[in-house]
Each structure stands twice: as structure tokens, then as C-alpha cells.
Amino acid sequence: MSYTVAEFITLRLKQLGCYHVFGVPGTSCSDFIDSLVVDPDMKFINSVNELEAGYAADGYGRQGSLGAVSVAYGVGTLSMANGVASALTERVPLAVINGGPTDKDLRLEAQYDVLFAHSTGFGKTDLNVFKELTLAAEEIRVVEGAADRIDHLLITAIEQSGPIYIEIPQDMWKKPIGDFSPTLSYSAKRFDLGVKPFITAVVNKLEQATSPIVILGAELVRFGLIDEALQFVESQNLPFYTTLLSKSLVSESHPLFCGVYDSDLAPSTVTRGVESSDCVIALGCLFGIDHRYMVTSLADKLIRVAFNKAMHGSKVLPKLSLGTSLEALNKLPKIVVENRKISSVAGLSYQERRAKWGAKLAPDSYTGTLGHDGIFAAIGDFLDEVKSPYYICLDTCLASFPGADIPVTDTQCFLANPIWLSIGQGTPAAIGAYYATQKRPLIVTGDGGFQMVSQAFSSFVQDNIPAIVVIIDNGSYAIEQFLIDGSFFTEPGTPPLDYVMLNGWKYENMPHVYNGGIGLRVTTYQDLLGALQYAHARPDQPCVIAAQIPMTDLPAENREFLGI
Structure with a gap:
């Protein structure tokens, strides 16, 4: 042919x-x-x-x-x-x-x-x-x-x-391609030059360590190596974490799962477990600016391999593939001692995962005026109630921090953009995730990011994608306000920066513009939970939920950072 x-x-x-x-x-x-x-x-x-x-x-x-x-x-x-x-x-x-x-x-x-x-x-x-x-x-x-x-x-x-x-x-598309192989056959290249120094470093650290951990990263998904990584952590009984980029790579009901290390602003149980470890083995992880403190402070306690590059501290080892590394790791004898307490978060609700924040939670976070923490508490309770396989897309915004703590028991059902950090990415990326997985998207986005890509709601309507979009509506680019001038949140009466302010949209009216879907506005935890339940019962339509919160609201970790 x-x-x-x-x-x-x-x-x-x-x-x-x-x-x-x-x-x-x-x-x-x-x-x-x-x-x-x-x-x-x-x-x-x-x-x-x-x-x-x-x-x-x-x-x-x-x-x-x-x-x-x-x-x-x-x-x-x-x-x-x-x-x-x-x-x-x-x-x-x-x-x-x-x-x-x-x-x-x-x-x-x-x-x-x-x-x-x-x-x-x-x-x-x-x-x-x-x-x-x-x-x-x-x-x-x-x-x-x-x-x-x-x-x-x-x-x-x-x-x-x-x-x-x-x-x-453009005039070449219809030309005959000529002879070609009927199948696309290839063998993935694997590099093993660095396997010996990598394994030597791992063994030496594990033999001396009292609190070793593993961080599992996105490359394990890209190359289908999740089972091999689990074999290693289970055989050595090693507690493991993921990054936000690799959240849901493994079910968070796994007894060795201890949380998502999204940054040094993560809950104290997570940061303490990672940053105080005397041996951190990172497999397939990409590290961005939010991991800078962890990477630099651990120094040679961190051993990592990802995308054909292995490192021990700041020392670059000879070229090495993740698959080759896992093969070698899984041949190791039992090294890690058994009698250690593992701070697993398996089975914990969103509120329980974040209980350590205590007084840093905004007043009435889960019962009164809606805020960042209340939004995710409602989402966590909703997911626990419906037991349905939603695909969660978390856009880059202040919500990235508490969003890491949403309990996820399904696998490969979470998407974020924590390394590139482009606001607006999550909503349209959900379209691709839906076609690849057929799981109903549940999107959490800031209002600034959503305004950049709001026409994606038209695609949800046109293509019958029953996405639920929760917009954190605080009328500003709050993450930029936080990063540029946090005094707005700490000193009453301080005005916000002029250039972070947004035009207030009536997001709940978008279905009228885009000719389909459901639009709702909520101001309390109970309202949001009810809105999610309402949208869930209508799987044939997309839904946009404007979750209105005070402009000065911050997630607990950001309040901690600013000393509030």
C-alpha cells in the first residue's frame, strides 16, 4: 500500500x-x-x-x-x-x-x-x-x-x-513517502557507565543511614518504570514521597507513602521527613525552584538519577539511565533496618494531613467564610464521598501548596505544572488528559490563570467534556502579590499592588456565553461541597464553580512563611 x-x-x-x-x-x-x-x-x-x-x-x-x-x-x-x-x-x-x-x-x-x-x-x-x-x-x-x-x-x-x-x-503532504518499514521498531537506549558509582553511593548511604527515604518522580511514568521503583522501596521497606509533578504516580493509600514534597513550604511532617533524612534517593525526579532549599541543604545526602543523568550531591556521575539504575537497585540484598516508625499519610483526610498547621489555618477554614484551605477540604471530602475516578488538574497559583495534600487513591490521575510554573496551563491540559484517560476532569485554578484560557470552557461544551472547574475567585493575581509584596497580607489596610488586580468576572454566567454547561457561585465550605455534588450528578455537562474568597486569604503554609 x-x-x-x-x-x-x-x-x-x-x-x-x-x-x-x-x-x-x-x-x-x-x-x-x-x-x-x-x-x-x-x-x-x-x-x-x-x-x-x-x-x-x-x-x-x-x-x-x-x-x-x-x-x-x-x-x-x-x-x-x-x-x-x-x-x-x-x-x-x-x-x-x-x-x-x-x-x-x-x-x-x-x-x-x-x-x-x-x-x-x-x-x-x-x-x-x-x-x-x-x-x-x-x-x-x-x-x-x-x-x-x-x-x-x-x-x-x-x-x-x-x-x-x-x-x-505544504505542497509535500500528498506526495508518496516511498518505501518504509511497516512497523516502527526501536530499542530504547540505556546507559550504564555510572551504575557502579551510583550503586556504591546508595549502598554506603543506606548502610549508615538511620532515616533513609525515597522520592519518586515523573520519569517513572514517562518510561513505565513504576513497578520497578515500587519493588525497590518495598523490598527495602523505605518510606517514599512524590513531588507535585509525580503526585498519584502510586496510590496514596500505599502504607509506605508519606506525602508530597512540593517545596519547603509543605506540611511539617513532610518537610521534616525529607529535609532531616540522612539518605535521600531520588528516582526520576525533576527539581525546580521550589526544591532548591531541599537539594542544596541535603548536599551529599542526596543521590539521584533522572533522564540519563546521575548525581551524588553536586557531583555528576557518568551517564546512567533510570531503568538501568532500578535493575541494579533491585539486585541489592536487604540493607535497611525494619524497626523504624514510618509517617505514612495513607488513609488520612485532607484535614488530617494538614492538622499540624494548627493555628496557622485561617479562622473557620472549614466551616465559615471560604478560603484556600476550605476549598481543598471540600474537594477532599467530595472525592472521598463519591469514590469516582476523577482526573485532578491543579493550575499554578497559591492553591498549588494546599492542593498537594488532596488525598488521591487512584493512580495517574493528577496533573500540575510545578517546574515550568505557567499559570493557565491546567485548564486546557485537562482536555488532553481527558482524551488520554477518559476520566472526568476536576480542575482547580486561580482566577488570573483561568482568565488567560477561559475559552477552554467552550471546548468542554463543544466536545462534551464534563469537566468541573473550581475557580479560586479572589479578584487578583494573588500569587504575584505574595511573591512581590507580602505586606498586603500581614498589615491591615495595606492596598494591593495595582498591577495584580483583575477585572471581576461573573464566571457563573459563562455557560450563557459558551452555549452550554452549568455555572455556580459559592462562598462557604458547605456551598462548595453541595456544588460539587450537584455537578457530579450531571456527568453530561461541564460545570464552572466560582469559589469566592477574601483577597487577603492565604493557605496555611503561606501564612507560616509570612509569620502570620
């Missing part, structure tokens, strides 16, 4: 487990989109805008598959660049498939200085930009060898877990 270039890429996406491509129609990619539409196994998801498409593909790729996105050249691709940067930073396999200028377009621009559609006039802008935002970026201008080059790029996205960029001239 003869395949065109467009049909070949469609085939390869399917072979890599990608059955949904997100995008916005454009003439430069229309022939590729046509190949998706006629394929009964594929679906092109028409996004409201390009940034939404990029975030959705990012959310899809986080579920152990390959995300894919295709939008118009120039005006489309540059609009979604932030979504691709998110995938690069947090190591998500994703393919950007772009239709580029033809040879005639480039010749006429060079000869007559007349721009082709969406050209900046300053060279191959898309290609140059995405060389900086992907693991590999190529334009493929001739059919000869195209299949092998495309295969190499797609394999790179999978093997190295990150985004790649493929640019095809």
Missing part, C-alpha cells in the same frame, strides 16, 4: 499510541488534518486557540503516550510556543507537526522581497524558534529519506521524553 507523507505520519502516531491530534485548522497543515479526519482510528481535536492546543497536547503526552499538535505556520505555532516549552521543561513526549513554506515561497521571498503567508521576512522563524524549544527540530523538504528522518524524530520524542518539531512544506 502506498502512503503519502501525511498518511505516513498519521500511521506512525497510531503506532506510538497517539490517537488524538490537537490543533487549529490552517492551510499549511490542512492536508495533514485531512489524513487524520479520514482515518477511523484518529481524531483531530479542534481547539479554540493555539495555546490551548499546545497545552492540551502537553496534557495528553503526560499520560504515558505521545502528544501531538498541528496548527497554522507562524501565527499559530508561535502562539502555542509556551505549551511546547512546558513539555520541554517537564519532559513530556510531544510532536509538533507543522506545514511550512514551499520552495516557491522561499524563492519568491528571496528574489522579490515579497513575504509568503505568515512569514516574518527574517528567515525560517518557526524552525529557529522550535530548535530552542524542542529536543530536535527539522524541516523535511525532499521525499527521499523522509520516512527515516521522521521516524528518528518521533523516536527521539519517546526515548528522550520531550517535544520534537517536524516541518513539512
